[in-house]
Amino acid sequence: MLHRLEKLLLDLAAVAVIGLGLLITAQVGLRTFANSSIPDAIVMVRELMVAAIVLPAAAVTANRAHIAVEVVSNRLPSRAQDALLIFGTIVGLLGLLPLIYAGWREAYGAIAEGGYFFGDLNLPRWPGRVIFLFGITLCWVRLALMLATDLGHWRRGEPIPAAEPVHRVEEV
Amino acid sequence: MDPAVIGYGAFAAVIVLLALRVPIAFALAGVASLGTLLIFATRTGDLMLERAIRPTTSLVFSNSFDLIHSYDLSMIPLFVALGHIAYRAEITTRIYHAARVWLAPVPGGVAMASVVGCGGFSAITGSSIACASTMGRICAPEMLRMGYDKRLATASVAAGGTLGSLIPPSVLFIIYGIFTETSISALFLAGILPGILSLAGFLLVIFVWVSRDPAAAPRYTDAISFAEKREAALGAWPAVLLFVIIVGGIYGGIFTATEAAAICVSAAVLIGFLQRRLSLRGLWAAVRETCLQTTAIFLIAAAAKIFVAFIALTGVAGDIVGAVQAAELSPVLLLTAIALIYLVLGMFLDPIGIMVLTLPLMVPLVETYGFDLIWFGVVVIKLLEIGLITPPVGLNVFVIAGVVGREVGIDRIFSGILRFLSVDVIVLILIMAFPILSLLIPGSM
Amino acid sequence: QSLFVGEAGPNRGARAEALQWFVDTAEELSGGDLSLDIQWGGALFKANAALSGIADGVADLGTIIAVYFPQEMVAYNIADLPLRNPDAWVGMKATDELIRNSEAIRENFAQQNLVYLGTFTTSAVHIGCSGATIRTTDDIAGLKVRGVGAYGDTFREFGANMVPMSIYDAYQGLDTGLIDCSQGYSYAMAALKQQEVIDSYTLMNWGQVGALGVFMNKDVYDGLDASVQDALQQAGEGMADELGRLITADNEAAIETMREAGVEVVELPEEERAKLVETSEQFIDEWKERAAAAGLDGDALLEEYRGLIDKYTQIRDEQGYPWENS
Ligand code: NA
Ligand code: NA
Numbered sequence: 054m055l056h057r058l059e060k061l062l063l064d065l066a067a068v069a070v071i072g073l074g075l076l077i078t079a080q081v082g083l084r085t086f087a088n089s090s091i092p093d094a095i096v097m098v099r100e101l102m103v104a105a106i107v108l109p110a111a112a113v114t115a116n117r118a119h120i121a122v123e124v125v126s127n128r129l130p131s132r133a134q135d136a137l138l139i140f141g142t143i144v145g146l147l148g149l150l151p152l153i154y155a156g157w158r159e160a161y162g163a164i165a166e167g168g169y170f171f172g173d174l175n176l177p178r179w180p181g182r183v184i185f186l187f188g189i190t191l192c193w194v195r196l197a198l199m200l201a202t203d204l205g206h207w208r209r210g211e212p213i214p215a216a217e218p219v220h221r222v223e224e225v
Numbered sequence: 226m227d228p229a230v231i232g233y234g235a236f237a238a239v240i241v242l243l244a245l246r247v248p249i250a251f252a253l254a255g256v257a258s259l260g261t262l263l264i265f266a267t268r269t270g271d272l273m274l275e276r277a278i279r280p281t282t283s284l285v286f287s288n289s290f291d292l293i294h295s296y297d298l299s300m301i302p303l304f305v306a307l308g309h310i311a312y313r314a315e316i317t318t319r320i321y322h323a324a325r326v327w328l329a330p331v332p333g334g335v336a337m338a339s340v341v342g343c344g345g346f347s348a349i350t351g352s353s354i355a356c357a358s359t360m361g362r363i364c365a366p367e368m369l370r371m372g373y374d375k376r377l378a379t380a381s382v383a384a385g386g387t388l389g390s391l392i393p394p395s396v397l398f399i400i401y402g403i404f405t406e407t408s409i410s411a412l413f414l415a416g417i418l419p420g421i422l423s424l425a426g427f428l429l430v431i432f433v434w435v436s437r438d439p440a441a442a443p444r445y446t447d448a449i450s451f452a453e454k455r456e457a458a459l460g461a462w463p464a465v466l467l468f469v470i471i472v473g474g475i476y477g478g479i480f481t482a483t484e485a486a487a488i489c490v491s492a493a494v495l496i497g498f499l500q501r502r503l504s505l506r507g508l509w510a511a512v513r514e515t516c517l518q519t520t521a522i523f524l525i526a527a528a529a530k531i532f533v534a535f536i537a538l539t540g541v542a543g544d545i546v547g548a549v550q551a552a553e554l555s556p557v558l559l560l561t562a563i564a565l566i567y568l569v570l571g572m573f574l575d576p577i578g579i580m581v582l583t584l585p586l587m588v589p590l591v592e593t594y595g596f597d598l599i600w601f602g603v604v605v606i607k608l609l610e611i612g613l614i615t616p617p618v619g620l621n622v623f624v625i626a627g628v629v630g631r632e633v634g635i636d637r638i639f640s641g642i643l644r645f646l647s648v649d650v651i652v653l654i655l656i657m658a659f660p661i662l663s664l665l666i667p668g669s670m
Numbered sequence: 671q672s673l674f675v676g677e678a679g680p681n682r683g684a685r686a687e688a689l690q691w692f693v694d695t696a697e698e699l700s701g702g703d704l705s706l707d708i709q710w711g712g713a714l715f716k717a718n719a720a721l722s723g724i725a726d727g728v729a730d731l732g733t734i735i736a737v738y739f740p741q742e743m744v745a746y747n748i749a750d751l752p753l754r755n756p757d758a759w760v761g762m763k764a765t766d767e768l769i770r771n772s773e774a775i776r777e778n779f780a781q782q783n784l785v786y787l788g789t790f791t792t793s794a795v796h797i798g799c800s801g802a803t804i805r806t807t808d809d810i811a812g813l814k815v816r817g818v819g820a821y822g823d824t825f826r827e828f829g830a831n832m833v834p835m836s837i838y839d840a841y842q843g844l845d846t847g848l849i850d851c852s853q854g855y856s857y858a859m860a861a862l863k864q865q866e867v868i869d870s871y872t873l874m875n876w877g878q879v880g881a882l883g884v885f886m887n888k889d890v891y892d893g894l895d896a897s898v899q900d901a902l903q904q905a906g907e908g909m910a911d912e913l914g915r916l917i918t919a920d921n922e923a924a925i926e927t928m929r930e931a932g933v934e935v936v937e938l939p940e941e942e943r944a945k946l947v948e949t950s951e952q953f954i955d956e957w958k959e960r961a962a963a964a965g966l967d968g969d970a971l972l973e974e975y976r977g978l979i980d981k982y983t984q985i986r987d988e989q990g991y992p993w994e995n996s
Binding site: 074077080081085110116119121125126127134147148151156182 | 283295
């Protein structure tokens with residue numbers, strides 16, 4: 054279930070990146086050949102950026118692809134390494150909490166007050182903020198689930214299985 | 226609680242957490258959030274946690290969200306996508322085949338070509354991260370496939386990426402120019418020679434490395450006919466075309482450096498489809514790969530941005546600069562102290578954050594010494610560039626690590642970086658000792 | 671008491687000097703009860719997060735640029751409108767008096783947990799061009815222009831193709847020909863060395879972007895002694911004179927620099943300016959609608975504002991600028 058949701062969000066992020074490319078290319082084309090432009094293109098690019106960057110956060114987490122410094126931990130026995138892995142997940146769970154709380158406040162505020170970006174179209178503020186909240190929250194849920202499974206392995210004295218990317222680039 | 230104490234404690238906490246293998250984004254965001262909460266909670270002397278929640282969450286959100294919610298930074302996912310698409314469309318393979326065939330007599334020739342490519346790419350992008358991520362995606366996997374030493378294949382591009390801000394255009398020079406009211410165009414010109422000098426330094430590192438350890442860079446040993454060379458060169462045309470489009474477009478006034486990324490992606494997709502080397506499925510995979518990579522990098526950058534705002538609250542930067550000022554150092558010692566400050570901050574913070582924190586305090590100080598602000602700008606940017614490849618937080622290294630995946634660990638890349646760093650320090654000293662290196666070109670315009 | 675001041679801009683230039691003056695003056699007037707620590711360059715928050723940054727207490731006070739907050743700052747936005755309001759000092763004095771004395775506007779700010787302290791301006795909007803010269807409104811059609819607010823929107827009505835770009839990128843844009851013209855403020859254009867890449871500079875004497883100023887977190891403000899509050903208000907009111915002095919001198923020097931660099935400086939004829947003002951009416955109407963949506967009487971505010979502009983124009987004409995008399 055969560056896995057499929059992550060995949061969907063990763064796909065949506067990919068659509069956002071393609072959207073970025075098309076939007077900016079169209080903007081240049083219109084300016085060069087038709088002396089015109091797409092209204093509020095900059096606002097749309099910014100909102101797409103949030104989708105492109107934040108939506109894959111849970112998939113990155115599931116892949117255990119967060120970047121970490123391993124120079125010290127690599128010299129430790131594997132059980133100690135597993136303990137550090139669990140510790141890192143706990144720090145992540147705590148570190149993301151302020152972002153989720155703040156993201157919720159912002160998303161709620163943007164919807165309740167009907168905030169918009171001043172421009173030709175007065176595009177609403179809420180989509181980017183809701184996407185941000187959603188992406189980070191899902192990342193947190195994934196971390197929590199990983200903590201639960203990793204702790205299970207740890208208690209049973211088993212090694213935490215080596216990270217195989219859950220989300221692969223090539224779809225079957 | 227004294228905010229400065231919280232600040233220094235935070236630096237220590239980050240080091241400990243990173244050593245404990247906590248993901249960098251989580252360590253930075255967690256420590257910065259907690260530190261910010263502490264500062265706001267203890268401002269009036271009593272502990273008032275509840276009152277601190279609102280400013281803390283506001284700071285955390287606006288700094289991380291604004292970094293992502295950015296028009297200018299859209300060039301980063303797009304340039305990363307360009308690398309992936311060019312790879313799948315076999316554009317990169319072909320240019321590497323050409324480089325390999327033509328540079329066969331030169332030891333480490335392909336690594337050198339990669340660094341020169343970084344220099345060329347620097348002329349079209351103002352961002353070191355964009356430079357490292359694009360060139361990293363293009364160069365590192367090809368070098369690994371040819372059997373290059375993993376450290377050489379990755380570190381050379383991570384170091385080469387730091388040319389991005391020294392060779393114009395450059396976002397960092399623009400920000401420095403705004404803070405110091407110096408001519409941005411003069412700064413751009415001032416960066417050229419130091420940029421070329423750095424590039425030469427990197428080439429020297431590769432040369433020495435490969436001379437001492439020939440196995441680090443496998444040579445192409447087959448006999449190569451001229452026909453083969455010509456065919457290899459002609460096969461590289463899509464890459465040449467892309468470069469011509471991008472340089473011509475930016476300097477011909479058709480699109481901005483930010484827009485160039487999107488145009489390049491579109492052009493690469495078009496070339497790939499027309500040559501029937503890129504399939505829709507391949508394009509889709511390339512874009513998904515882009516997303517996974519850029520997210521990991523941006524999460525760190527966003528966390529670093531929160532950390533910078535937190536450090537601003539602590540007043541640590543003012544503390545340090547104030548101490549240097551009070552010491553009334555000789556010019557040489559002052560420069561040394563400044564270099565140390567930027568190198569230490571560069572271990573943790575991103576270049577823009579460091580500038581925002583230090584320049585308002587640093588510039589008046591160096592002005593009292595009568596330093597030329599254009600030259601000082603080049604010194605600062607070079608220092609900030611070095612910070613991008615120093616551990617523990619070296620964004621360029623992380624970018625390359627993200628590109629090559631599990632094949633090469635971050636520690637391996639950092640160990641390769643050490644050799645490039647040693648030459649970087651020499652280049653830095655040259656730039657500091659001979660202002661003419663920076664001022665020659667702007668002075669003659 | 672030690673307070674944080676958030677400023678998104680650098681610590682150089684006229685606005686930075688005026689902010690520093692405000693801080694020094696407020697500290698002095700408070701008799702040492704107040705200590706203000708400015709965080710430059712958006713170290714705490716960027717310009718587009720300044721409102722929540724101050725309202726939430728990330729900084730206790732700081733600069734808000736109203737362009738980023740068209741809903742929350744709609745009343746203040748009056749100072750950005752393309753009215754006949756080209757004088758920096760006159761504009762600031764009129765804005766300051768309007769905002770400082772309106773109960774409705776104060777209430778509107780209070781609901782957002784903000785207290786108004788004083789106003790800045792970026793000064794009059796003019797336009798520099800490369801390979802083109804704007805002498806009449808007919809010259810605008812077909813030009814690629816980097817615009818500023820309603821001044822840009824009006825140019826679009828005259829057939830310009832508006833290219834979104836920051837003022838910092840404008841140098842390269844003008845240099846490569848990506849844009850033909852860039853709207854901006856004289857001192858800023860000179861600070862960014864745009865005289866190197868423009869051939870002509872047309873003084874539009876039309877209006878300014880004046881809706882930026884210093885605001886304070888209301889909770890923090892309410893917790894201060896009355897004497898400290900007075901010190902902040904008094905320093906805030908004095909900003910108009912101080913920045914007026916600085917920016918007027920900088921603008922004059924900037925135009926001189928442009929002339930020396932061989933840039934042709936053009937005054938837009940009165941009848942051409944009238945066309946700009948007329949065409950920009952629709953954007954003033956748009957603003958009135960937004961004001962109405964926020965429960966404010968746009969017409970009444972405009973009338974009062976125009977009256978204040980006339981009042982201070984008259985004072986300037988009769989008595990000169992305050993710094994010329996002392
Ligand atoms: Na560059
Ligand atoms: Na570093």
